[in-house]
Amino acid sequence: MKTPKIILLLLMLIVISLTIILTSILQPQTMSLGEEYDVRVINNFRDNSSLPLVIWCTSPQGELGGRALQEGDDFEWTAKIDFWSLMAVYTCTMKWDSVRKRFEAFKVSRDSNRCGSTKKCSWSVREDGFYFSNDEVYWTKDFSWL
Incomplete structure (x- = not known):
């Protein structure tokens, strides 16, 4: 039997x-296990010297932290791919004046390919939305604030 x-x-x-x-x-x-991706969120507002862009990010392992970004400031971290993070999502909440936006700053299934051979995943946050680049030269708008 x-x-x-x-x-x-x-x-x-x-x-x-x-x-x-x-x-x-x-x-x-x-993507392969053990690879690392540099994730960077940049405040590219034209003139918000009196009103910072506040960012707070989390990873599958916990809090990454955050801070108030003045014009030109950035917040960055390294996302390491291991067996447990194959479906991982790193999220950030942005606050600008009275507007809030939560977005996926790094999602393994989406970004392991589009971050390219440089393994750089950069976000330019502007008044009209969020732009993505893997070389910080060419930017593509992914979504708006609203």
Whole structure:
């Protein structure tokens, strides 16, 4: 009676292994365990010297902290990819005057490819929205404040 259970278990292991292999072949990832990504959020407001941009960020492991960013200031950290963080999301809450916006500053499934070979994931926060870049030269607007 134990033989059918062993056969069933082996079949399940084979199916799971084939699924993992086929997924990696059909959807190759440039990310690998142990890689590190530099995440940077920059206050690129034109003139907010009297009104700072307040940022507070969290990681899957806990608080990253935050601070009030004056014009041109930044807040940065390193996101390290390990087995437990393959689905990780690093979020930041931004506050500017009476407006608040929570956004995913680094999401492994989204950013491991778009941060490129430099492994730089930069955000430029402006009056009209949030812009992403992996080289801090070319910026693409991802979303608005509202």
